[in-house]
Amino acid sequence: MLVKTFGAAVTGIDAITITIEVDISRGIRFFLVGLPDNAVKESQQRIESAFRVYHYKWPGKQIVINMAPADTRKEGSAYDLPLAIGVLAGDELVSDTMIGDYIMMGELSLDGSLKPVKGALSMAVCALQEGFKGVILPVSNAREAAVVEGLEVYGASNIGEVIDFLNGKGGLQPTVVDTRAEFMKGLSGSDLDFSDVKGQESVKRAMEVAAAGGHNIIMIGPPGSGKSMLAKRLPSILPPLQLSEALETTKIHSVAGKLAGHTALITQRPFRSPHHTISDVALVGGGTYPQPGEISLAHNGVLFLDELPEFKRAVLEVLRQPLEDRQISISRARFALDYPASFMLVASMNPCPCGYYNHPEKKCVCSPGVVQKYLSRISGPLLDRIDIHIEVVPVPFNKLSEAPVAEKSSAVRERVIRARERQQKRYAKYQNVYCNAQMSSKMLRSYAMPDEAGSLILKNAMEKLDLSARAYDRILKVSRTIADLEGADTIQAHHVAEAVQYRSLDRSGWAG
Incomplete structure (x- = not known):
């Protein structure tokens, strides 16, 4: 008997439909074709074990499974569920009346329980665009997928629940998420506030200007002057995410598998701070199994590079194109992908190797020429894309102990929002230009x-x-x-x- 089930493959941050054709006929052989990787090929052992737990048997017949389109590589263990349901439906143990209405994805444990998958939101968007009635996913991915309106989303904890549902025995209830209510609920302020930082009023002003215009900024100052503390508070003065931005940001983090458990929607601007030992592939994305890099995970948010000269030069140079184009294009022999990368770059650095050049109290011990050599680790073309350079001077002890309560982030954010509104109105007729930095x-x-x-x-x-x-x-x-x-x-x-x-x-x- 020939049956078809449907899954989805993530390419970039979008998904495409995968048709899984199962033909069961006389014989004893098993064929799995359609460019599956090793994780997909190993699904037979997981499926057989799950079947035994729920008192089903692997058919003692010839089984041919084709995963179409055959020229698209199928990667990962998330195809376990549609493959298992296809085999049962082909053996007439599961009704085939409803299986064509749903995209199904999920990794099977040996006991039949379903483990979460990456890219559930992209799969749900794909299902809606392709006209499917709904999706069936592991229960931990259900809220994430339910953000897509107009789609039935069912979260299952094991394959037994899916079998009962497809056989008309119930067992699964649709997951419903009020997307706008979820979005508004998450717009509460950050725990980090500008009022935590005493002194540094000139640097705070520079960061307000950077936030208002979407400008990249670099802070130069000695150790302990507050550079990292200020950078971590920058998202608290940025305008809140719009719903479309929140959905796009959530999709990227979903594909990368970075969403926290049962998180439906990312509502706070991302803040990414990779270590200076990061590789260029980890920064821009790609790899053998393509994943978004740190610059895409910082999309609609902040990418903070602490101790900028300590990063490898090759890593810093790959930032030049995404800083200009607001997206990163990754081309390899087997694939070409585009990941969004519209982020604010915030960098910090010491002024010299010892850290005390231009310090008001401590003496720099670096030899002549070393300061310029240290600065030259950052190329001119990269500095050319950083609009604001600001020196950070340590706050004296007497000011630390006597400084009055500083202005809260909420007050600064109001000014930033008003400035951004003026810019959006000014550039309304231009495509992909939303702030002065662009x-x-x-x-x-x-x-x-x-x-x-x-x-x-x-x-x-x-x-x-x-x-x-x-x-x-x-x-x-x-x-x-x-x-x-x-x-x-x-x-x-x-x-x-x-x-x-x-x-x-x-x-x-x-x-x-």
Whole structure:
């Protein structure tokens, strides 16, 4: 008897339907074709064991299973459930009247229980687009998939429940998630707050400007000056995720298997902080079994690179394209994938190997030329994509003990949201431009030209501070953001003056 069940394969962050054709006829041989990997081929042993627990037997006949499309590689153990149901339906032990209405995925344990799978949200989206009635998944993936409206989602804890359901004996109840209510419930503030940081008002201001314009920022300062503490609090002043952004972010984390148990929707902006020993593949994604990298996991959020010069140069250089294009294209011999990568880059570094160059109290012990050599570990093209450079000076003890309560993140976030709203309205007619950091050079001439006094300050700064040519566009973008925070339509002299202060690493002689 020939029957068909349906599964899904994840490619990139999307899924495609896999048709599993099972033909049972006279004979004793078993064939599994359609480009399965070893994990799929090993499914027979898991399925046989699960059958015995529920008093079913592996058919003593010839079984041919084809997984179509045959030129798409099938990877992982998540195909256990549709393969098992296909075999039972082909042996007429499961009714075939409903199996064509559902995409089924799940890894079987030897006792027949179902283990969670990766990419459940992508599979649910695929099922809806392909016109399926619903999906049947492990119970731990049900809430994640139920975020997709207009689809029946059933969570099963074992294969016995699935068999009873398909035979019309009930046993499974649809999982229902109110997506908007789930989204709103998760929009509560972060546990980390800017008010926790005493002093550092100039750095906080720079981070507010960065958040308001979507600018990349690098902080340079000695150990213990608060760089990491400030970076971890940046998400608390970013605008809250929109529902579409939350769904896209959840899909990426679902594919990577990074969702916490029973999490339906990611509602907080991601904050990723990889160690400096990370490889370039782990950062951008890919691998033998393609997975999103750290830059995609930081999509719609923050990627924090602590001690930037300690990262391998090859790893840092792969950031150049995604910083510009807001996505990463991975091409290999067997596949080509695109992962989204629209993130804010926040980096920190010591000013020199010993960490105390330009320190107000401690003396730097680095030999001449070492500071410049240390800084040169970061290439010019990468620095070119970082709009704001800010020096972080340690807070003296007397200020730590006497500093008043600082401004809370909620107050800063309100100003950031208002500035972002101005930018979204301004760039409404442009595709994929949502904030000042994404402006092209042509757009700068239309929206970011300062008044006469501002132009004069910029001209003097370029000449006297010997700023590089690449600093010019960055200063204009940051100036536009500072004006937006004030609600000003034109860029004025004090906006430009503040933006000039955020180009520390471009100043001639900064590193000796």
